Amino acid sequence: MIETNRLTKRYGGRTAVEDLTFRVEPGTIFGLLGPNGAGKSTTVKVLTGLLRPSSGSASVAGFSVLDCPLEVKSRLGYVPESGALYESLTPGEYLEMVACLHHLEPRTARYRMDELLDMFEILGQKSQRMTEFSKGMKQKVLVSAALLHKPDVLFLDEPLNGLDANAAMVFKELLKKLAAQGKAILFCSHILEVVERICSRILIINDGKRIIEGSAAEICSSNGSATLEQAFAQITGSRDAGQITADLLAALERA
Amino acid sequence: MLQAVIRLLGADYGQWRALTRVALKLDLRGASLGTAGYQQAGGQGTNAVFQIILRFGFYLIFGVFLASLVVINQDAFFTGTVLISYTMIVVALLILVDFGAVVISPDDFVILGPQPVSSRTYFIARLTNVLVYSSLLTLTLGILPAGAYFFVRGFHPLLGLAALCANWLAGLATTLLLVSIYAGILRVVHPRRLRRAVGYIQLAMSFLIYGGYMILPGMVKVKGIGSMSLVDSNWLFLVPSTWFASYLKLADGHGGGREVFLALLSLAVLAVLAIHARGRLALDYADRLSAAMAVSEGPAKASKAPAGRGMVFRRGESRAVALLVRNQFQYDLKFRLAVLSILPLTVIYLFMGLRNGPLSDPLAGGGKGFSNSLLLNFAVLMFPMMLRGTLAYSDSYQASWIYFATPADRSRLVLAAKNFVFCYFVFPYLAVVGALMLYFIRNPWHVALHLGVLAILSHIFQQVAVFFSPLLPFSLPTAGHQRSGAIVIAMVAGPIAAMVLLYVLALWVYPNPVRLWGTVAGIVAISYLAEKGLQARLRRQLASFEYKG
Numbered sequence A: 001m002i003e004t005n006r007l008t009k010r011y012g013g014r015t016a017v018e019d020l021t022f023r024v025e026p027g028t029i030f031g032l033l034g035p036n037g038a039g040k041s042t043t044v045k046v047l048t049g050l051l052r053p054s055s056g057s058a059s060v061a062g063f064s065v066l067d068c069p070l071e072v073k074s075r076l077g078y079v080p081e082s083g084a085l086y087e088s089l090t091p092g093e094y095l096e097m098v099a100c101l102h103h104l105e106p107r108t109a110r111y112r113m114d115e116l117l118d119m120f121e122i123l124g125q126k127s128q129r130m131t132e133f134s135k136g137m138k139q140k141v142l143v144s145a146a147l148l149h150k151p152d153v154l155f156l157d158e159p160l161n162g163l164d165a166n167a168a169m170v171f172k173e174l175l176k177k178l179a180a181q182g183k184a185i186l187f188c189s190h191i192l193e194v195v196e197r198i199c200s201r202i203l204i205i206n207d208g209k210r211i212i213e214g215s216a217a218e219i220c221s222s223n224g225s226a227t228l229e230q231a232f233a234q235i236t237g238s239r240d241a242g243q244i245t246a247d248l249l250a251a252l253e254r255a
Numbered sequence B: 001m002l003q004a005v006i007r008l009l010g011a012d013y014g015q016w017r018a019l020t021r022v023a024l025k026l027d028l029r030g031a032s033l034g035t036a037g038y039q040q041a042g043g044q045g046t047n048a049v050f051q052i053i054l055r056f057g058f059y060l061i062f063g064v065f066l067a068s069l070v071v072i073n074q075d076a077f078f079t080g081t082v083l084i085s086y087t088m089i090v091v092a093l094l095i096l097v098d099f100g101a102v103v104i105s106p107d108d109f110v111i112l113g114p115q116p117v118s119s120r121t122y123f124i125a126r127l128t129n130v131l132v133y134s135s136l137l138t139l140t141l142g143i144l145p146a147g148a149y150f151f152v153r154g155f156h157p158l159l160g161l162a163a164l165c166a167n168w169l170a171g172l173a174t175t176l177l178l179v180s181i182y183a184g185i186l187r188v189v190h191p192r193r194l195r196r197a198v199g200y201i202q203l204a205m206s207f208l209i210y211g212g213y214m215i216l217p218g219m220v221k222v223k224g225i226g227s228m229s230l231v232d233s234n235w236l237f238l239v240p241s242t243w244f245a246s247y248l249k250l251a252d253g254h255g256g257g258r259e260v261f262l263a264l265l266s267l268a269v270l271a272v273l274a275i276h277a278r279g280r281l282a283l284d285y286a287d288r289l290s291a292a293m294a295v296s297e298g299p300a301k302a303s304k305a306p307a308g309r310g311m312v313f314r315r316g317e318s319r320a321v322a323l324l325v326r327n328q329f330q331y332d333l334k335f336r337l338a339v340l341s342i343l344p345l346t347v348i349y350l351f352m353g354l355r356n357g358p359l360s361d362p363l364a365g366g367g368k369g370f371s372n373s374l375l376l377n378f379a380v381l382m383f384p385m386m387l388r389g390t391l392a393y394s395d396s397y398q399a400s401w402i403y404f405a406t407p408a409d410r411s412r413l414v415l416a417a418k419n420f421v422f423c424y425f426v427f428p429y430l431a432v433v434g435a436l437m438l439y440f441i442r443n444p445w446h447v448a449l450h451l452g453v454l455a456i457l458s459h460i461f462q463q464v465a466v467f468f469s470p471l472l473p474f475s476l477p478t479a480g481h482q483r484s485g486a487i488v489i490a491m492v493a494g495p496i497a498a499m500v501l502l503y504v505l506a507l508w509v510y511p512n513p514v515r516l517w518g519t520v521a522g523i524v525a526i527s528y529l530a531e532k533g534l535q536a537r538l539r540r541q542l543a544s545f546e547y548k549g
Helices: A040-047 A069-074 A091-101 A106-119 A135-147 A165-180 A192-198 A216-222 A228-235 A241-254 B002-008 B013-028 B045-072 B076-104 B119-151 B157-188 B191-219 B234-238 B240-251 B257-278 B285-297 B316-331 B333-340 B343-355 B370-392 B397-405 B410-441 B444-468 B482-492 B494-509 B513-542
Strands: A002-011 A014-024 A029-033 A055-060 A076-079 A153-157 A184-188 A201-206 A209-214
Touching (some): A002 A040, A014 A184, A029 A040, A040 A055, A040 A153, A076 A135, A091 A135, A106 A135, A135 A153, A135 A165, A165 A192, B013 B045, B013 B119, B119 B257, B119 B285, B157 B191, B343 B370, B343 B410, B370 B444, B444 B513, B494 B513
Parallel strands (some): A029 A184, A076 A153, A153 A184
Antiparallel strands (some): A002 A014
């Protein structure tokens, strides 16, 4: 469903993603993890057609992202990490625009729009401009837009950003059900407890390179860690958190 | 019909319609496609609509003047050339200053990029967004003159229609040309250099457009408004507005082979521009935006050198403002373009002043020849005001929370912004004017005294502006359509106000030493006291300011 083969993306002289190969099967929630600047968002942007790969190949729902970008885009839903949307529109207007771009029948679009907004408990704000919305409310609109056209593949870059506890719970349940329906979901997040709980497979990358792939249990057992958080810290080479903070406080005292 | 045209252009009609509707909604609500509209704050809608109404009201009033010219002057070719030239200049200004970023900005590609929209549809939707405004503008400007052509020499509908049509097509050609140039930049220039290249190209095009103001009057035979006409020279037909104005001569029944050729030339140019826009320009447009976005995703280039401490902005709020302005100029394309768009005016004013003869000593000759340096002097008074406005608006306005969440003295921030404009714009400008005046006048004391008076007056102008409207730097969301509007107002209304003040100086103050030194002492005292009072007033005023993000 999602497949990359030696995918590489360079920004000028800097390589953001290097020779990355992985595969996400239908019915899988696939966690893509890495420290800040590891290349997760760049990978997602290449797969969603926002950026062109420098080399290698990638396909989504059986279509090459380079050769058939429109076929790919009509089959994917994307929640960007930046929370970018036209805030001057109302949720109704924004979702209507997305529906038009996906050629949805107006009646179908209206029905799904209301269902999604109702699920996230913002149906009452459907006609209010999003300029006044909180971060979480905007995130709910973005998630609704990603699901509106019933995509086969979902790319979620920090989708829980700003969501309240209730909405996050509903959303996590929804993801599990969508995966059970056979959708492929690529999930980027720094909240490792959530990743550990909902992702059936996890890929950790660092400096744009693949480090390890497996289930949460496999990754933990590979280095004898009790939790994914500990395993992640060891794998990505982070120094001991206690030592770092002690050093910092000492430096601040000295200054 | 529209559906067929859009399909003929190779775009998806449904998607084009959705994107165009959204773009217009965003514009009316104070945000615009391609100008980081998704970052805009609320409460701008009324302001944006008001700005648009104000702008088009101004064009309608100017249409009254043009219609009067049509009534007074019987030469349809001459009046048509004036009308069309003005329309082309204003359309070009609109695109250069307000809509340039709509075409080339990758800012909203992160929203629309993942949607299944073809590159051509995307491009044509953006082009439509610009065309809507340029068409509205040409209609507003041209409707009253066209009405005059209709009725003024008996009932002459063909002439009226020709005027309306020629004016609209000239606006369309200008729009297509500039949009093609902008989109062409995306293809030719490496995305990494895009922002800088756009700045320079905009500067060069502004020179060309403002330069039109100087070329056209030179081609007019002035004997009185009613008998003005264009010189009968083939060189005249290098001016594109005459190609479209030839429609009027043909409709008036005075056209010959040359006018037919010019009319056909105008249509051929339009066809070439349309084909060009539909071709490769539209096909790889999305790829180019993607590449431009990738650049902004990449690592930021390190600043070459840390900002020096300088003489004035050494610490505290003033240092913070200096650092901020310097870096915003380097990295904020909109801010840089807004500042750069002022520069061509300055140089052209300089040129226009010198064209009328050498600069004369303002303190000698009782104001004789003072008009040659009038525009230069005007620039010292008015341009810092334009810069001040530019300094307040930014797409990064949400970052202004820092002014409210730190113990910074906001009155000092406002005053630092004023002082920054004064030190880094007024002083260098005065140095250039001073060097020029010295070349012609050779009396350093007179030059220094005149420039000193101008500097203090410019400072008082800014103090008054701050008094009535204190603005924190980069703290307000960019209200669309404000910049070219400001330039148009400055070009038409500003010189009148400045002229009064400057003539009072030249004719009443300078010839009398008592009045001269009395005025100098007076304005120095006013400026000094105003600065002292301003800070206290600002502290009170700014206490009620709230974060706009």
